[in-house]
Amino acid sequence: MKKKLALLLAGVMTLSAFAGCGSDSGKSDGKDPEQVSSINEDGELEGDITFWHSFTQGGRLDTIQAAADKFMDEHPKVNIKIETFSWNDFYTKWTTGLASGNVPDMSTALVGHVVEMINSDALIPLNDLIDEIGRDKFSENALNEGTVDGNNYSIPLYSHAMVMWVRKDLLEQNNLEVPATWDELYEAAKTLTKDGVYGLSFPCGSNDFQATNFLNFYVRSGGGSLLNDDLTANLTSDLAIEGINYWLKVYNDCSPKDSVNYDVLDQATLYYQGKTAFDFNSGFQIGGVEQNSPDLLQYVDCYPIPTIDGSEQKGITTSNQPIVVWKNSKHPDICKEFIKTLYEEENYLDFLASQPVGMLPSVAGIEELDAYKSNETIQQFQHAEEVIASQIPGGTAIGFEHGPNLQAGLLVNQHVIEEMFQDIITNGTDVETAAKAAEEELNTLFEAAVQ
Amino acid sequence: MLPAIIVVCALFLYPICSSIFYSFTNKNLIRPTYRFVGFDNYATILTDKSFWNAFLNSLKWTVFSLIGQLLVGFTAALALNRVKHLKGAYKTLLIIPWAFPSIVIAFSWKWILNGVYGILPNLLVQMGFCNEPPQFLTEKTLAFIVLVLINVWFGAPMIMVNVLSALQTVPQDQYEAAEIDGAKKWQSFLYITVPHIKVVMGLLVVLRTVWIFNNFDIIYLITGGGPAGSTQTVPVYAYDMGWGTKLLGQSSAVTVLLFIFMMAVCIGYFAVIGHWEKEDK
Incomplete structure (x- = not known):
């Protein structure tokens, strides 16, 4: 009896592996529904x-x-x-x-x-x-x-729009100005990485799209895009490679090593708790700090995301x-x-x-x-x-600088860029090799989705 | 009878059949149409080195977790079997990991192990074991070991409870007779305890193997399969394929392969258990 029961259970558990992937689908989903009048006889x-x-x-x-x-x-x-x-x-x-x-x-x-x-x-x-x-x-x-x-x-x-959040008290204590360029941000973050505080965490967990977000900040601030005009992926342009190297530098010098697995909540929690000096987020950051560390609320403020040359930033991700x-x-x-x-x-x-x-x-x-x-x-x-x-009027969702397109959503949700960063950080893969492989992977997925 | 058949068909046969069906198509989660592609999905997966990496990780994950859970669960059951007082209270305390949903467990461990504010890394620094908080989930091998240890902590109580129940069915007079005959403790264990509980242990191994191999939530919620695929197992790979890349056809093919493999493992296990039962008779 026990054996039969176990066999049944084992069978059920094995079969349950299917449950996540079973999906019903007709060949077309765009059926016209049976719409009925929403106004009754009494108007x-x-x-x-x-x-x-x-x-x-x-x-x-x-x-x-x-x-x-x-x-x-x-x-x-x-x-x-x-x-x-x-x-x-x-x-x-x-x-x-x-x-x-x-x-x-x-x-x-x-x-x-x-x-x-x-x-x-x-x-x-x-x-x-x-x-x-x-x-x-x-x-x-x-x-x-x-x-x-x-x-x-x-x-x-x-x-809402993504902006750079700063800790005013830490900047003041270290006689630092609010960074306007990426180089200034790196230098400031490096200076502030001490006494249990990290300058800037670089998150690249593969169950979120934070690394895509960060790379997009850099590339868009330089006038580029992670998508080409023909909506293929672009991770191998000079600007994209420069961006990848920039974030690797930040990861190595200013970020907790754990951030290789961070998602948006892990990342934001560090800032909420006063463990990072800079972060990128929307105005929701205020609520998080208020709940976690109300004492820090007075030191929190935001500025436009830096640019490569310090020119005025008019918005990146909205x-x-x-x-x-x-x-x-x-x-x-x-x-x-x-x-x-x-x-x-x-x-x-x-x-x-x-x-x-x-x-x-x-x-x-x-x-x-x-x-x-x-x-x-x-x-x-x-x-x-x-x-x-x-910043709101000048920005778009990631990839939407080319107008609404399917590839933009895939670029964000596939987590290929996160895996690329993890590959470079963990396996020591050469940046250009990893970028090329990620670009090819994205393009293959784009093709599969838009066929 | 009819309701049972309907439930089985709705809950099991339908998803199985649809997975097998889609595994032969190029079905994409966000594309309304699809076409048959024969064995292309299987060929793609079987030539994908990420799949083999995930498969190897699944094997390691299953073997190490299972061994750890058996060792800890079995030892705890033996110890608890000797406790005279408050056995129920101890049993309740030890079963606690099982009482929590895996999402709570995953987030709790993620919090405990966080390399910046986590309790454990900071405690190790305060106790002088290291100068900087160790990064448990950053290095590939360490991240994998940590996940296995969490899984052992999570799964051992289930083994413990079942083994303890089996131990309590062993007739005490056999131990007394063995003692009178001058048998040593280890001999009593080997020749009385083990034969009585080995079938239960065998069945537990079968169930836990399938369970652990198919485990998804703890790994996905703690590391998402990272860093760099070092903790990606086949279920996580299948999920990423289906929901990340939206290639539902390929994802279905992965689950069909997983099903075939697990059935083969179960058949092997049951052959061994059947042999034990014949021996007992």
């Missing part, structure tokens, strides 16, 4: 919609729920079911859900995901919604990130967090109506105030409102808010 909105979002932190979660509750109060025949996932789970959820038709009516997304969704014919255009809210209120860059053939498939909810409506939705009208209410002044200000400075408005004019400016954190970090706001 009221009626229907159930599901909203997936990734605002897992308390404040944002609550404000979105409050907006949904308010909408349901105003439209008693509407039911909005909110489901929350972390970004990683979200990606798994929608890619598998798309195949089986198990996707929501509306959702948040990452910019790279939106392109993949458009490529899978999974979204509906939101041009009418954007026009209704006011097309001129949104930045052109932000709208372009979800635009294909004149159709706007996403609408930006909030924006994130305009989009909302999309899925083609599978039976009630796109309800989704659009609900989305519209998220931009109503009261709802929008509440939402932004749940992560002040972390989430900046994607809609023009909000930043001028007293209710927005009077937020305590925004007042305290006025300089940081101004710096981030100044």
